[in-house]
Amino acid sequence: MVAPYSKLDEWEMNATLFQDTLFIEENHDKKLSSRQEQSSAPRGKNAMSQDLMSFWGYKFETVSLLPEPWSNTSREYIESRENEIVSNYSQYCSIVRTGLGKIKMVIGGEVDAVMDVKPDDKSLPVNWVELKTTAAVINEREQIKFERKLLKFWAQSFLLGVPKIIVGYRSPQGILERVEELDTQAIPDKVRxxxxxxxxxxxCINVASSFLEWLKSVVTEEGVWRIRKREKVPEIEVFKLEETGHGDILSPAFVTWRTQGLAALQSEQATDTSAVHGVNGVKAP
Known part of the structure; x- marks a missing residue:
């Protein structure tokens, strides 16, 4: 979704077609290798390591969040959060049904927290919130970097239906200086x-919609396909990796469940049709 404005980014995704539905997931091996490259890349004299800056982000989450609603949390725990061990394990997964143009999608992704509590009524929207950290904006150069970060902040939360993003602005030494609450829907206007x-x-929305429509016209048979965006290359490549099967994208258990479920549904529909029209096409009494 951010590809039109992220020429320096590099990423890969895998796709497969099953029962007329296109399943897409991130190429986890590529993501892991990219992180390792970032960690080992040479840095400037006073530059902080990527691992340290990641730690700052997780620390911000640790001191900002509670495992239970405020009223159910002890004062002792609230005041001792600064001493909590940092972990990136606890998280929510938001699964939403949405669409871009003619494309209907079901998307799943990680979300940091809820602003209050998850509603018991599953039909009600969840008040998700995403936490981010960034360098304090002190000059024009930092402003440009921040606006580019806002693109990714917005795209991630927009697709997953996250209404608010809380941004912690830090010093070059990782000291939190201030916090700002952003309305996800208002970010594009804020930038403009x-x-x-x-x-x-x-x-971004139009390009993503057009690309997905085109992708559906390309991936029309089973197998595993690779979607790749290389660094400093404006094009997105799509090519086939495996002629048959679904790779690791779909588990055998899922394929069996969907196949049996479809067969049962078709059998049920056929039975209902026979009951309505009768064996020889005469309406049943």
Whole structure:
């Protein structure tokens, strides 16, 4: 979704077709290798390591969140959060049904927290919140970097239906200086009206919609396909890796469950049709 404005990014995804549905997931091996490359990349004299900055982000989450609602949490725990061991394990998974243009999608992704509590009524929206950290904006260069970060903040939360993003601004030494609450839906206008106008949310949506429509016209048979965006290359490549099967994208248990479920549904529909029209096409009494 951010590809039109992220020429320096590099990523890979895998796709497969099953029962006329396109399943897409991140290529986890590529993501892991990219993180390792970032960690081992040479840094400037005073630059902090990528691992340390990741720790700052997780620490921000640790001191900002509670495992239970405020009223159910002891004062002792609240005041001792600074001493909590940092972990990136605890998280929610938001699964939403949405669409871009003509494309209907079900998306799952990690979310940091809920602002209050999850409603018991599953039909009600969840008040998700995403936490982010970034360097304090102290000059024009940092402003440009921040606006580019906002693109990714917005795209992630927009797709998963996360209404709020809480941003912690830190010093170069990792000291939290201030916190800002952002309305996800308002971020594109914020960039357009108050920033440098480095990206347009509507263009991101239109490009993503057009690409997915095109992808459906390309991936029309089973097998495993690779979707790849290389660093400094504006094109997105799509090519086939495996001629048959679904790779690791779909588990055998899932394929069996869906196959048996479809067969049962078709059998039930056929039975209902026979009951209505009768054996020889005469309406049953």
């Amino acid at each position: 009206l108050n920033g440098k106008g480095l990206w347009d949310g509507q263009i």
